[in-house]
């Protein structure tokens with residue numbers, strides 16, 4: 652499926668919030684403990700000015716004026732290896748894009764939109780910071796469909812985080828290099 656992309660901004664926040672509430676209800680089944688992020692989470696990250704300061708960016712995939720899916724991400728960095736230094740500990744760091752949130756409208760799933768959104772997020776990240784070299788994410792161990800999706804498009808497991816984001820849930824930490 653051929654889709655176009657546009658940048659997300661504060662006008663999209665109400666819609667993202669509604670989708671997030673729906674997604675949380677599905678993922679947590681009967682247990683009301685996994686709160687959705689809430690409107691202000693999206694607003695703080697996608698409002699003009701603040702988003703560039705915080706290195707956040709969001710992407711929508713659309714066709715013929717209709718939105719098919721959304722992704723929200725940020726550029727982050729993490730230490731990868733110790734650099735020998737007599738006086739103090741220093742670490743080489745890797746820059747990566749954290750895929751925070753992705754949701755494709757139900758009626759548009761299994762058409763390649765999710766994979767296209769992630770590819771687009773990687774391209775955008777390279778524009779924001781050319782030293783960015785991979786994409787990372789957390790996925791709930793109970794979200795089997797998403798795990799199958801991420802495995803299919805080249806993600807690998809880095810670790811399992813127990814009681815994350817909150818008890819009794821657990822998440823898989825995954826990564827995919829930009830150079831597949």
Ligand SMILES: CC(C)(COP(=O)(O)OP(=O)(O)OC[C@H]1O[C@@H](n2cnc3c(N)ncnc32)[C@H](O)[C@@H]1OP(=O)(O)O)[C@@H](O)C(=O)NCCC(=O)NCCS
Nearest residue numbers: 753754755760761762763764765766790796797799800803
């Ligand atoms: C996970 C999600 C983003 C995938 O989006 P999508 O547009 O349907 O994914 P794609 O069409 O690009 O899928 C690419 C491949 O991944 C695999 N895949 C995707 N969804 C799958 C599913 N439900 N079951 C098994 N495999 C799946 C397939 O191999 C698929 O290729 P194919 O359709 O040719 O077989 C979408 O299902 C979604 O929005 N889910 C709800 C929100 C969510 O769970 N987000 C993740 C939170 S971490």
